[in-house]
Amino acid sequence: MTYDHKAIESKWQDRWEAEKTFEATEDPSRRKFYSVAMYPYPSGEVHVGHIRNYTYIDLITRYKMMQGYNVLAPMGWDSFGLPAENHAIETGKHPKPNVEGQIVRMKQHFRQLGAGFDWTRELASHTPEYYRWDQWLFIELYKRGLAYKASAPVNWCPKDQTVLANEQVIDGLCERCDTPVERRELEQWYLRITDYADRLLDAIDTLDHWPDRVRTMQRNWIGRSEGATFVIEVDGGGSFEVFTTRPDTIFGMTFCVLAPEHPLVESLVSGAENEQEARDYIADALRASEVDRMAEGGKTGVFTGSYAVNPVNGKRVPIYIADYVLMSYGTGAIMAVPGQDQRDWDFAKKYGIEIIRTVQPPDDWEGDAYEGDGTTINSDFLDGLGMEEAKKRIIAWFEEKGIGEATVQWRLRDWLISRQRYWGSPIPIVNCESCGLVPVPEEDLPVLLPHVEDYAPKGKAPLAGVDEFVNTTCPICDEPAKRETDTMDTFVDSSWYFFRYADAHNGDAIFDPEKAKYWMPIDQYVGGVEHAVLHLLYARFITKVLYDMGLSPVEEPFERMFTQGMIVKDGAKMSKSKGNVVAPDHYYENFGADAIRIFELFVGPPTDDAVWNDSGVPGAKRFLDRVWKLGTTGHDFVDRPEGESDRDLIGLTHRTIKRVTDDIDRYRFNTTVPALMTLSNELQSYVAGGPRKETFDAAFDALLLMLSPMAPHIAHELWERRGHGSMLASEQWPAWDEELAREETVTMIVQVNGKVRDRIEVAADITAETAQELALASDKIQGWLDGSEVTRIVTRPPKLVNIVLD
């Protein structure tokens, strides 16, 4: 027996639409709940792996609605950017109609899944109504000094023909196409996220409802290190600054190293004995990508011919140029202390440089450099101090001499947002020969992205070839001027879209702060862990900026963050290139959305990756078929007083409500389904043995209420067929009664020396004395005691009695 899932599912999808079940309005008299799934790229087709997080967000949405919250669950489209553009290039269709076609298809798919979203707030980042506010935000950032243009070495992807942010380079490869990234010196636009480094780092401690993994990743990414910066003089003139986290080891400095890009290098090398050798080394280093530099294996460098003077003792030490020192971190120059730093040790060994230990290693130390804490030695006035004390002392000395101070360094770099690609929001800046960089006035926004037929990447911005776009007049002096032709990183669009949902159609402002005040922060955010340091960091940054502008009511946008695992097949993430994609069509056709949803919930812990199993959805359908049968076939009800079987079923029902409620609250969605299966199985045996109508109704209605956020179509249909007047979605989530949930009898286990030897059915409120008496009275237990002396009896009524023999 199987129910007609197709008819039922489309019926209820129509009903939810017609009755605006998921449309939300601000209502200060009600508690709000704002639940958001990361808005998707509308490119490529939906597969069973994508369905998982929409099943989760929909479960949460429906559950919270039943708990009486005013729930907002909007949906939109991350429709600008490389994925959409590359997809367009592949298919030979212009990105705009391409993206818009995909949006229609995906929206249809969300309907088919039964996902409850408020479509009145739908937004898409490629529309001028949306990206106008991207541009507005950019100009606000520019006015506050948080957006700037600078020339610097950048990551260049030769395949995608554009620059990339640091966050988009994975192991030296482009995160989108796995092409090794090259280094180029280019003038680019940056957002000054480093100004917010300390606030972004400190607030991580307050994100109690985020996964530890994501918090750790963000902490590492921001990467704060405390140390000191001080000046080192070059013997013969000149000086440079170094940053170190171990100023306490300064007496062990036996050489210094400058990055090949360091500004002092030119003057040191010029006229040096080995000038040609040095110049060759520098040229090689500059050409190599950072990956190549690391791949070298073993450190390389070249002597400059110059010496630095150690400020603490006047000792002359050689200055090297080596590519293991990066210009982009610290000051691009280091004091090298081989005794306490393994990298410096390796270098010193290779070039025959002296090694002085300034920290006493442990007696059993057999390694090279000793990087741990210990007593300071060979260090004059620092001798005998521990590491922390020595650091304080030497920093005080720097300050006294006026050559240095305590400083903090960050790993985080500014966010490079310009892209030499077509499909993005144009950067709203005009270059005027006399006025310089001029923001486009607010009333002239948006700067429309022109329709371009040939948008294939060529290494420079496609918009640069569109004369009528480029040529404009300066908003200040009205003279001819040229527009910026780069577009913005799509991560700019996605760093504030969740504010726009609160006021999606506002034509006069980015959003009304009053509306944001009602909905923000997002109570539940759901998305993939791949955004742990990209989107989630950028969104936190922009939220803090909006907060400082007085627009956001909160400093942190995401109260609870949930990262769902992927669906894998054949040991790999589903992807077209791997050829392991499972399309859901067959499952919708034969088993229905509810069965797919039940399986996706059941498949495993939500945060873990899960393996796709072709038999899983049919298995889930079998469960739903049994529920259907229970709800639609006539039972031989008996008119009789309540008995033991009734009390058992009622007890199980209340325990199930408690369990499922608790599991959902703790995101243990995978264990909610078995709890309902167990209740359904019990109901099945109950109706076979002379059921009472009242008991059945109470248990079955509770089952439907709990099933409704998971398998909403079948639950709604059965609810209606059972004659309830209201729509299930507007019912209250069931409550449990502690009294009824309590079991009357429990199986007490009796152990002898910790091994289970008997099980006795006892009253739940049994006393310790009775439990012991019953245990000792058992024939089985007596057999095990066999005259041995009982040394101790541990009693935990009503669960267990453990009899300990000598």
Add this chain to the structure above:
RNA sequence: GCGGGUGUGGCGGAAUUGGCAGACGCGCUGGCCUUAGGAGCCAGUGGGAGAGAUCCCGUGGAGGUUCAAAUCCUCUCGCCCGCACCA
């Protein structure tokens, strides 16, 4: 190297947080039923011994704490993820 996670039947995974290991489902085995289906029903399904009641072993490995350990502690091995010549 640093940081985070994880290891339980043929498979996905449960275990109320120290108290019956393997819930629930998939798969498999046997049986029943049938207008033969991707159906339904019944029984079984960690390994070993036994006709059986039952017994022994068992949560990557080795120790430990405890009346009692998948769970806590120490060491160790494997796998996954993040960061990484970051001074």
